[in-house]
Amino acid sequence: MSDLTSLTIAEARDKLRQKEFTSAELTDAYLSAIRGANEKLNAYVTVTEDKARAMAKASDERLAKGDGGALEGIPLGIKDLFATKDVHTQACSHILDRFTPPYESTVTQNLWNAGAVMLGKLNMDEFAMGSSNETSYYGPVTNPWRSKQSNENLVPGGSSGGSATAVSAFLCAGATATDTGGSIRQPAAFTGTVGIKPTYGRCSRWGIVAFASSLDQAGPIARDVRDAAIMLKEMASVDDKDTTSLDRPVPDYEAAVGQSVKGLKIGIPKEYRIEGMPGEIDELWQRGIHWLKDAGAQIVDITLPHTKYALPAYYIVAPAEASSNLARYDGVRYGLREQSDDVVDMYEGTRSKGFGAEVKRRIMIGTYVLSAGYYDAYYLKAQKVRTLIKRDFDLAFENGVDAILTPATPSSAFAIDDAEMAADPVKMYLNDIFTVTVNMAGLPGISVPAGLDAKGLPLGLQLIGRPFDEETLFRAAHTIEQAAGRFTPERWW
Amino acid sequence: MAVDTETVKRVARLSRIAVTDEEAARMEGELNAILGFVAQLDEVDVEGVEPMTSAAPTTMKKRQDVVTEGDQAEAITANAPLSDDGFFLVPKVVE
Numbered sequence: 001m002s003d004l005t006s007l008t009i010a011e012a013r014d015k016l017r018q019k020e021f022t023s024a025e026l027t028d029a030y031l032s033a034i035r036g037a038n039e040k041l042n043a044y045v046t047v048t049e050d051k052a053r054a055m056a057k058a059s060d061e062r063l064a065k066g067d068g069g070a071l072e073g074i075p076l077g078i079k080d081l082f083a084t085k086d087v088h089t090q091a092c093s094h095i096l097d098r099f100t101p102p103y104e105s106t107v108t109q110n111l112w113n114a115g116a117v118m119l120g121k122l123n124m125d126e127f128a129m130g131s132s133n134e135t136s137y138y139g140p141v142t143n144p145w146r147s148k149q150s151n152e153n154l155v156p157g158g159s160s161g162g163s164a165t166a167v168s169a170f171l172c173a174g175a176t177a178t179d180t181g182g183s184i185r186q187p188a189a190f191t192g193t194v195g196i197k198p199t200y201g202r203c204s205r206w207g208i209v210a211f212a213s214s215l216d217q218a219g220p221i222a223r224d225v226r227d228a229a230i231m232l233k234e235m236a237s238v239d240d241k242d243t244t245s246l247d248r249p250v251p252d253y254e255a256a257v258g259q260s261v262k263g264l265k266i267g268i269p270k271e272y273r274i275e276g277m278p279g280e281i282d283e284l285w286q287r288g289i290h291w292l293k294d295a296g297a298q299i300v301d302i303t304l305p306h307t308k309y310a311l312p313a314y315y316i317v318a319p320a321e322a323s324s325n326l327a328r329y330d331g332v333r334y335g336l337r338e339q340s341d342d343v344v345d346m347y348e349g350t351r352s353k354g355f356g357a358e359v360k361r362r363i364m365i366g367t368y369v370l371s372a373g374y375y376d377a378y379y380l381k382a383q384k385v386r387t388l389i390k391r392d393f394d395l396a397f398e399n400g401v402d403a404i405l406t407p408a409t410p411s412s413a414f415a416i417d418d419a420e421m422a423a424d425p426v427k428m429y430l431n432d433i434f435t436v437t438v439n440m441a442g443l444p445g446i447s448v449p450a451g452l453d454a455k456g457l458p459l460g461l462q463l464i465g466r467p468f469d470e471e472t473l474f475r476a477a478h479t480i481e482q483a484a485g486r487f488t489p490e491r492w493w
Numbered sequence: 494m495a496v497d498t499e500t501v502k503r504v505a506r507l508s509r510i511a512v513t514d515e516e517a518a519r520m521e522g523e524l525n526a527i528l529g530f531v532a533q534l535d536e537v538d539v540e541g542v543e544p545m546t547s548a549a550p551t552t553m554k555k556r557q558d559v560v561t562e563g564d565q566a567e568a569i570t571a572n573a574p575l576s577d578d579g580f581f582l583v584p585k586v587v588e
Contacts (some may be wrong), residue, residue, distance in 0.1 A: 102568040200548040243554045244547070312531040323508065330509070332581050337574035343584045344509070352511035360510055364520060365527055367508040368496065378531070383544035385537055390545060425523055426530045442548020467549045 004029035005170040009074055009227040010254075012173060016063055016073045023063065023073025026173075027056035027117050030075045034119065034171050040493040043166040045080055045138045046088040047120035055117040062115065071234055072115030077172035079163050080121045081128055082108050082218075083207040087118075091209040092136040093126045095354025096335040105207025106239045107176060107218050114234040119172050123162030126356045127326065128183055128211045131431035133161025134416065135358040143191060143413050144169040144489040148456035151492070154413040157187030157431070163221045164191040168489060174222040174231050178208060180215045181314055182409075182435030185447035188221050189408035189460030192449045192487035194228045194477065195221040197435075199467045200442035201246035202232075204239035212321035213244075215314075215439040224486065225448060225478045229253035232470065248468055256471035261479045262296030264472065267401035271307035272434060274410065280453045281407045288405055288450055288461045291483035292476065302401060304392040309385050310437040315429060316369050316382035317440070322359075323366025329354060361425065390441040397466050403476050406434050408447040408460035434462060444470045448477040450484045458487050495525050 004026050007015065016023060031049055038044050052075065059073035083089045083101040090096035104112075112118070125135040132155040133141040141161040143154040145168070156165040160177035164187035167175050177184040179197035188195030196219045203218040210216065220231035233253045239245040268289060273282065293299050331337035331350030338349030355363065369378035396404065410433055414421065421428045438445035444467070447460040461480055465473045496504070498514075501521050505512040512520065566579030575582040 099572050102565075102571055201551070240554070240556065246549060246551060247554075306537070309534055309537055312533045315527060315531050316534075327509075331574060332583055333570075334572035335574070341584050343586050345511075346584055347509040348506075348511035351509050355510065360508075361520065361523055361527075363508050363510065364501070364504050364524060368500075368504045368524070368528075371504065371507060380544055381534055381537075381539060382531075383546075384539035384542040385534055386545035387542050388537065388539070390548075424526065426526055429530075 002029045002033065005033050008223050009071070009173050009230050012074055013071070017068065019063070023056040023059040023117060024053065026073060027052050027075045027119070030119055030172060037169055037171055037493050041142045041144060041165050041169055041171070042139055043123055043141055043162045043169065043171055044077065044120045045092060045123050045162070048087055048118055051087070052117050052119050059115050059117060069113065069115035070230065071111060073117060074115070074173050075117045075119045076111060077119050077122045077163060077166045077175040078108055079160055079176050079178060080124050081178050081209045082176055083209070084108055084118065084121065088121050089209070091127045092124045092138050093354065093359070094137045094336060094356070095329045095351070099334045103207060106204035106237065106241060107208065107235045110234055110237050111176070116234070122166055122175060125159035125161065126359050127209065127322070128159040128178055128180055129322070129358050129362055130158040131182070131186060131428055132421065133158040135356050137356065140416050141165050142416065144493065145191060145413060145457055146492060153416045154457070155190070155416050157190035157413065159183040160187045160221060164188055164193055164195070167191070167193045167221050167223055169493070174220055174227055176218060176235065177221045178216060178218050179439065180211050180318060181439050182432035184219045184221060185435045185445055185460070185462060186409050186431055188447040189449070190413040190458065192458035192489065193221050193223060194225050194446065194448050195219065196228050196232060196446040196470065196473065197438065197444060198232060198236060198470055199444045201244050202236045202444070202468065202470070204237060204242040204245045206239055206241040210325040212318040213325060214321060215318060225474055225481050226254060226257045228446070229257050229474045251471055253470060253474055256474040257478045259475045260296060261292060261476050264297045264402045264476065265400050266292050266297045266299050266476065267302035267396050267404040268299060269302050269304045269307065269404060269406060271304050272406045274433065277410060281410060281459065284451050284459050284461065285405070285407050288480055291480055292405065295479045297476070300401065302396045302404065304396065304437070306385065306388045306392050307437055310389050310440050311429060311433055313382040313385040313389070314432070314436045314440060315365070316378045317386070319362040319366035320370050320379045321366070323363045323370060326359070326363055386440045389437055393441050393443060393464070403472050404464040406462045406464065408434060408462040410434065412453045412455065412457035412459055438464055443467060444473055446473040446477045448480050449487045450480055452487065495528065496521060
């Protein structure tokens with residue numbers, strides 16, 4: 001971490017405008033940090049040095065004229081799920097080998113329009129399917145955090161593990177990420193960073209490789225709440241190219257940071273106190289409750305009775321939609337192809353070689369639950385359960401609750417190659433138990449670092465809000481951040 | 494509902510994923526673990542409940558039925574493993 005890379009987006013933005021340094025210098029500091037760390041951390045799958053320098057130069061010219069955008073000259077990392085014109089975009093899958101899109105995703109285009117600089121593409125679980133970043137074709141990402149008691153390598157969480165590690169280890173000022181069941185918030189919690197999944201429809205999905213279309217949402221991972229607010233404002237937009245993008249103006253989220261939580265009603269759902277939850281997680285939650293109470297919020301107990309059904313319903317809806325979305329990878333239009341004289345053999349060979357084990361597992365589950373005779377019993381039922389999950393939240397909000405406070409994850413980061421997780425896919429899925437409800441109901445959720453466990457590893461708290469009320473989440477998360485402080489890993493890499 | 498090896502092979506065929514006997518046997522256990530997990534939904538009474546279609550009340554946007562970005566055969570086939578003159582090449586499908 002150099003003096004330049006240690007700056008937050010807000011600090012760097014202000015200093016660039018005051019001409020204390022240039023974007024070229026800031027960008028070079030990050031490129032140098034990446035060179036010194038990526039071999040050990042594996043956060044980037046491609047570093048776009050030339051493009052970064054060219055973008056920084058253009059930013060410096062605009063800054064010199066005093067007409068820079070909101071993110072002018074700020075170097076960002078981009079999750080490999082976002083299409084970036086003429087740059088590696090493979091969802092970290094073997095099946096998309098050599099794919100370079102001739103178009104740009106709406107979210108990344110919005111960031112470039114605001115003046116941001118692209119450092120490269122970030123590692124992730126293959127097609128965003130995973131909670132540990134171990135399913136990437138490019139190998140696992142290593143968490144910059146280590147236990148005080150050992151030098152074992154830990155996972156950064158997933159699927160946005162490269163984004164979380166890069167932000168936490170000062171390898172970019174901020175990163176784009178996506179969240180289908182917890183893929184922004186769980187890695188943010190595991191790395192001491194802030195991640196927000198906005199309301200479904202807030203960020204355009206156009207140009208983001210599709211996993212489960214009714215759940216996927218883009219959002220930022222950043223070093224603090226203010227930076228997350230600054231990034232989300234630029235990422236969010238109304239987009240005609242995504243019919244699920246909702247027609248609402250994007251507020252100035254940064255203005256909400258620092259506003260008091262006095263008088264806000266914060267709900268505490270009893271269903272999130274799950275069996276076998278470590279005492280440390282419960283203590284963290286209690287601390288969060290006290291911090292918000294001390295800041296003037298009103299704490300109320302609430303009930304969300306269908307919480308326990310969110311994860312099983314998710315493991316019907318998400319694989320079903322994935323099996324449909326991933327049908328396009330057939331060896332014809334892009335990526336890998338296993339040659340054969342027979343077209344079906346070509347499809348089957350290509351998909352067998354190109355997809356990893358977890359992706360195959362989910363396509364198979366999805367195909368099964370959508371196969372003839374099973375649609376009503378599985379997919380339709382799961383979509384009805386979603387209505388019930390959403391109704392639980394609706395009732396809480398109708399009763400005056402402004403935001404809901406829960407733990408972000410049931411544990412801190414675990415080891416790479418954890419034997420129990422590897423042996424039992426369901427155990428890995430349980431990582432998302434607190435985050436997945438939010439995707440199922442389409443609500444916004446933010447994960448904010450709130451403390452360290454006994455091993456010295458970061459833990460996060462989650463705040464869940466009303467649809468399109470990200471501002472309240474930034475307010476409340478900032479209050480927690482003020483009380484908890486910031487968390488930075490000690491450099492060992 | 495549990496799946497057997499034959500069902501796994503049938504689903505693999507529907508998914509257009511080639512699997513070996515060994516893989517099918519392994520997947521049988523994994524898929525049954527997941528199906529066992531999702532079977533918790535049997536406890537939920539969904540009588541009279543509508544399936545969720547969107548997170549916020551909305552009507553789907555419709556666009557004009559016009560050509561917006563046509564004439565891009567080259568860009569569209571640029572990433573194809575095999576293409577010729579703006580066409581994708583595939584193994585012969587019709588005798």
